Amino acid sequence: MRRIALLTAFSVAAAVVASAPGAAGAGHAWFTSWAQSQDGRADAPVSGQSLRMITHLSQGGDAVRVRLQNTFGTGPLTIDHATAGLSTSGAGVSGARDLTFAGRPAVTIPAGGEVWSDETRLATRPDTNLAVSMFVAGTAAVGRHGAALRDNYLTAVGAGDHTADASGAAFTATVGSTYVVSAVDVHNTSLKGVVVPFGSSVVDGIGSTNCGPGCTQLGADRRWTDDLARRLVPAALAVANAGVSGTTSAPSCPGMPPSVAGLDAGSRLDRDVLSLHGVKSVIYYYGTNDLAYGCDGQTILASYRAVFQRLREAGIAVYVTPSTPRPGYTDQANVARHEIGLFVTRWSSCGGTCSGVVDFDMVLKDPLKPNSILPAYDNGDGIHANAAGQQALADSVSVPMLAGSARR
Numbered sequence: 092m093r094r095i096a097l098l099t100a101f102s103v104a105a106a107v108v109a110s111a112p113g114a115a116g117a118g119h120a121w122f123t124s125w126a127q128s129q130d131g132r133a134d135a136p137v138s139g140q141s142l143r144m145i146t147h148l149s150q151g152g153d154a155v156r157v158r159l160q161n162t163f164g165t166g167p168l169t170i171d172h173a174t175a176g177l178s179t180s181g182a183g184v185s186g187a188r189d190l191t192f193a194g195r196p197a198v199t200i201p202a203g204g205e206v207w208s209d210e211t212r213l214a215t216r217p218d219t220n221l222a223v224s225m226f227v228a229g230t231a232a233v234g235r236h237g238a239a240l241r242d243n244y245l246t247a248v249g250a251g252d253h254t255a256d257a258s259g260a261a262f263t264a265t266v267g268s269t270y271v272v273s274a275v276d277v278h279n280t281s282l283k284g285v286v287v288p289f290g291s292s293v294v295d296g297i298g299s300t301n302c303g304p305g306c307t308q309l310g311a312d313r314r315w316t317d318d319l320a321r322r323l324v325p326a327a328l329a330v331a332n333a334g335v336s337g338t339t340s341a342p343s344c345p346g347m348p349p350s351v352a353g354l355d356a357g358s359r360l361d362r363d364v365l366s367l368h369g370v371k372s373v374i375y376y377y378g379t380n381d382l383a384y385g386c387d388g389q390t391i392l393a394s395y396r397a398v399f400q401r402l403r404e405a406g407i408a409v410y411v412t413p414s415t416p417r418p419g420y421t422d423q424a425n426v427a428r429h430e431i432g433l434f435v436t437r438w439s440s441c442g443g444t445c446s447g448v449v450d451f452d453m454v455l456k457d458p459l460k461p462n463s464i465l466p467a468y469d470n471g472d473g474i475h476a477n478a479a480g481q482q483a484l485a486d487s488v489s490v491p492m493l494a495g496s497a498r499r
Contacts, residue, residue: 121156122282122369124148125221126274126331127236128362130338130354132163133270138230139249143182143262144223144272145241147312149320150329151215152277157190157208157223160273161200162362163234168271169199171228174254175211175275178220182244182259187224188213189255205273215277217324218312223272224254235268238295238336241309243269274331276368283327284371284497287364288316289356293415293451294334294376298475313478318485326494328371333363340377341394344384351380356398370407372496374449374488375399378414378431379474387423388430395434399444408446408496411435416456416464418473425462447492454487455480 125146155175161168173196176187190208192198200206215221227233244262246253253261288294296314300307320330335354339347342355356377364373375398381391395411402409413432420428432452435441439448455476457463464473468480476484 120278120280120282121276122150122279122329123274123285123331123367124150124152124277124329126287126333126363126367127239127269128333128335128359129160129162129234129273130237130335131235131350133233133235133268136230136232137227137245137270139251140227141246141250141253141261142225142227142270143184143244143259144269145178145243146221146223146272146275147317148215148217148219148221148275148277149331150217150277150279150282150324150327151219152279152282153214154210154212154278155215155221156210156276157272158205158274159198159200159208159225159271160205160234161202161271162205164200164202165232167199167201168231168233169197169227169229170225170271171197172226172252172254173208174224175213176222176224177215178222182262184222184224184257184259186213187222187255187257210278218321221275223275225271226252226254228252233270235270236273237268238297239267239269240296240300240314241312242267274367277329281327282329282369283494285329285331285367285369286319286323286372286374286493287331287333287367287370288319288374288376289333289364290376291334291338291380292336293379293475294332295336296332296334296481297336298470298472298477299481300478301470302478308478313481315476315481315484318482319488322485322488322490323493326490328493328497329369331367331370333359335359337380339381339384339386340398341381341386341390344381344386344390346384356394360398360401364402365405371499372408372410372446372493373402375409375411375445376451378428379417382414382420382424382427383417386427388427391427391431392434395441396444399441408499410447410449410492411441411445412449412451415452416462416473418462420462446496449488451484451487454483
């Protein structure tokens, strides 16, 4: 039942409430420079509060526009005032500009809906933080992306509108999730396209805050997708992360927890990939959870083929990684993992169904224990890479390959 409700919400979101940008930024030089996919609802409603969410741009430009979503809301969400400005330190902001929606300062987003702001002139640079602030005068349950891997900020309940504050003093609460805002576009005539890493927790960046014993780097933007984005700056390519932890490629697996039902790759594809702007290629990193939840190889590969076909029909190149190590794989899971690996690497093109292979399995696996991550890269859970492993993954991706896709 929850999956049906989520799919209905995604259909409503596709209707887009107001001020929707044109398709794929064609001829408009708009490119999605940051994204985080909504995956659930915030633990508590917001009420008379201001929210300050910190986004990390992969590329800059001379203007921005912001996507706000109410995918997991239980009712309408009214944003009474919103701003965007350069993040300074903590919740501090420099040069905040008002955001408008179809020319108006406020907007109401129905449950399951979304809205893009109008163009706002604001100069930004690659690898920098943009703060998006929103005031909710009423009370509403809001959607969130659970693994922000950085601090975001809220004022106290009933504190009022602090969206234009340069100081972060009013933002007295921190949260580890990203509320409401799910994508930022930049206007830049020099950019060539957007790469979307699409997958589960490894794409989401779990493990990237682990830089060794006694060290944490919250907010340091050390996901492999962030590291890759820095490598792609000279190639004029942006990166928009579409990772959601715990999710699968296949729509159902025997052991799938109810919390991720309806968040499979096919169900998320329109909302989290195809509706972004300037997308030229996808790095597809799915399968490890499918195997852990008991899906067989044929079920997983059927979902691969269905998603790859939709991406190819949209003119988007698809680069796929074989399933990466987990110590807990059963014998059945290892057979399916081998089957997936053979499919992905066949002719280096998934048997002609994808554009190429990004072999993260070879980067991460311990040659002595192929079900285990190389100890130097292991976050400690045997599944996710630490900061060094994240950098190794990013360094293994061919920049000329991605640049070539942008020229097609």
